[in-house]
Amino acid sequence: xxxxxxxxxxxxxxxxxxxxxxxxxxxxxxxxxxxxxxxxxxxxxxxxxxxxxxxxxxxxxxxxxxxxxxxxxxxxxxxxxxxxxxxxxxxxxxxxxxxxxxxxxxxxxxxxxxxxxxxxxxxxxxxxxxxxxxxxxxxxxxxxxxxxxxxxxxxxxxxxxxxxxxxxxxxxxxxxxxxxxxxxxxxxxxxxxxxxxxxxxxxxxxxxxxxxxxxxxxxxxxxxxxxxxxxxxxxxxxxxxxxxxxxxxxxx
Amino acid sequence: xxxxxxxxxxxxxxxxxxxxxxxxxxxxxxxxxxxxxxxxxxxxxxxxxxxxxxxxxxxxxxxxxxxxxxxxxxxxxxxxxxxxxxxxxxxxxxxxxxxxxxxxxxxxxxxxxxxxxxxxxxxxxxxxxxxxxxxxxxxxxxxxxxxxxxxxxxxxxxxxxxxxxxxxxxxxxxxxxxxxxxxxxxxxxxxxxxxxxxxxxxxxxxxxxxxxxxxxxxxxxxxxxxxxxxxxxxxxxxxxxxxxxxxxxxxxxxxxxxxxxxxxxxxxxxxxxxxxxxxxxxxxxxxxxxxxxxxxxxxxxxxxxxxxxxxxxxxxxxxxxxxxx
Ligand SMILES: Nc1ncnc2c1ncn2[C@@H]1O[C@H](COP(=O)(O)OP(=O)(O)OP(=O)(O)O)[C@@H](O)[C@H]1O
Ligand SMILES: [Mg+2]
Numbered sequence: 263x264x265x266x267x268x269x270x271x272x273x274x275x276x277x278x279x280x281x282x283x284x285x286x287x288x289x290x291x292x293x294x295x296x297x298x299x300x301x302x303x304x305x306x307x308x309x310x311x312x313x314x315x316x317x318x319x320x321x322x323x324x325x326x327x328x329x330x331x332x333x334x335x336x337x338x339x340x341x342x343x344x345x346x347x348x349x350x351x352x353x354x355x356x357x358x359x360x361x362x363x364x365x366x367x368x369x370x371x372x373x374x375x376x377x378x379x380x381x382x383x384x385x386x387x388x389x390x391x392x393x394x395x396x397x398x399x400x401x402x403x404x405x406x407x408x409x410x411x412x413x414x415x416x417x418x419x420x421x422x423x424x425x426x427x428x429x430x431x432x433x434x435x436x437x438x439x440x441x442x443x444x445x446x447x448x449x450x451x452x453x454x455x456x457x458x459x460x461x462x463x464x465x466x467x468x469x470x471x472x473x474x475x476x477x478x479x480x481x482x483x484x485x486x487x488x489x490x491x492x493x494x495x496x497x498x499x500x501x502x503x504x505x506x507x508x509x510x511x512x513x514x
Numbered sequence: 515x516x517x518x519x520x521x522x523x524x525x526x527x528x529x530x531x532x533x534x535x536x537x538x539x540x541x542x543x544x545x546x547x548x549x550x551x552x553x554x555x556x557x558x559x560x561x562x563x564x565x566x567x568x569x570x571x572x573x574x575x576x577x578x579x580x581x582x583x584x585x586x587x588x589x590x591x592x593x594x595x596x597x598x599x600x601x602x603x604x605x606x607x608x609x610x611x612x613x614x615x616x617x618x619x620x621x622x623x624x625x626x627x628x629x630x631x632x633x634x635x636x637x638x639x640x641x642x643x644x645x646x647x648x649x650x651x652x653x654x655x656x657x658x659x660x661x662x663x664x665x666x667x668x669x670x671x672x673x674x675x676x677x678x679x680x681x682x683x684x685x686x687x688x689x690x691x692x693x694x695x696x697x698x699x700x701x702x703x704x705x706x707x708x709x710x711x712x713x714x715x716x717x718x719x720x721x722x723x724x725x726x727x728x729x730x731x732x733x734x735x736x737x738x739x740x741x742x743x744x745x746x747x748x749x750x751x752x753x754x755x756x757x758x759x760x761x762x763x764x765x766x767x768x769x770x771x772x773x774x775x776x777x778x779x780x781x782x783x784x785x786x787x788x789x790x791x792x793x794x795x796x797x798x799x800x801x802x803x804x805x806x807x808x809x810x811x812x813x814x815x816x817x818x819x820x821x822x823x824x825x826x827x828x829x830x831x832x833x834x835x836x837x838x839x
Contacts (some may be wrong), residue, residue: 383713
């Protein structure tokens, strides 16, 4: 059973799409305060696991316990409010809202400024101080009034992180936060993640193994929907099946 | 972006800023000035009053398509229901016009709650199809029910006395009443769009999964917006019944649903003034062409094709976009 030490535990998680099993009996335990990576070749089922954990998809079977509560039957928005917040593989900002407005959307709910339809949106200015801080933390201060659609890819990712952190989540699920980035941007986002991980737990999908090895405490390797290895990088990287799945694929 | 934008192929207009806002204010001021002065200029007031009813209807519809990304294809159900209920309250129960209108508003809200509850979880074209199907059910109820007057509809609906005092049989008094309701309705919708709640609606329209992952129960927000839109639509329908003194099946047909879609697209989805301008153009053309014996559906079709091919943002949307550059 779950100990105080484990923040998220999934047991025997399975998802079938029309007879095709994308995720098969996955057991996953994420230690509180750790940075945990979920890796695996394309199509291994990583994003599907994220979708199951955050209830964007209904599992065919299996159980999910988050922070001591069985959340298997909860709605995605409810899970987010409980403190388990995800990002998306394809960057997810509100394109025609400015950077400031994007972050404010995340702040509005807790400030009770989400359902008030009779007031002017000028009251949202009360959130500007906090939003500005969050934006400065991800080095976007110069773009505060830029519509998200006009940001570079890396900056969109940074904005997503700022928006997510605005919720003060207990745990973050990041789906390939660095995909499509250059070296410099990768370093910047890695630093951001390290900073975000203070006092939080992070589960991330990432293909860049050097990032994973330097950033993550524990690594779970998924292949064809099944967990084939788990442990610290030094151990996992020596695993025969992992080497085959990865190096085999890489050298092919 | 919602899936709907593919079907409609019409992007919402960009946000207004600075200079454009001044331009918009000037246009609003000119519009209000025109509406106030129109009866003095000799414009036939009943036409103008009817037009305002449809403009309010289009503005309410625009709240959904323009700011939530929901294409309701059965909005005439709420317009027609508002018309029947207000008309019936005024005629059969002798209610004063403001109470009759309130009844129309509540009927729109109530029906909106039912339809919204059934449709709101569907996306894109499925949402549109369910609203269409349910509105057809409402149409058949209106056709069969004993109190709607069947094919004849409700005729000679009395305008009554406002608060039991001001006789609205007087055209100027009626005109003033309609103008006030119209402006109040448009202002209320504008306020909602530019409120904290409106900001969440925009976020949902822009990226629904992201809004969910930020903890928003998007169905709830959509349902609130849907009910608000239906309520205002009910008011517009009720007002139309009092203006024309008729509530008939025409008000509730799918053709009327289609007309409001067209008005909004023509004027500009997601703009404050677009639906009003669109309603003005469509209604004015209809009035003139009908009197010349021109087949109106041909015109409607032609306008639709022109919108999709030539100015996808609609008239106001194109102007705003042009001013942005
Ligand atoms: N909604 C769906 N319906 C049907 N099949 C799906 C669905 N979502 C994912 N799949 C399938 O499940 C498998 C796992 O997909 P998933 O997106 O989870 O992989 P991934 O590990 O995230 O891959 P990548 O590294 O490319 O992002 C794939 O074969 C995919 O085609
Ligand atoms: Mg993936």
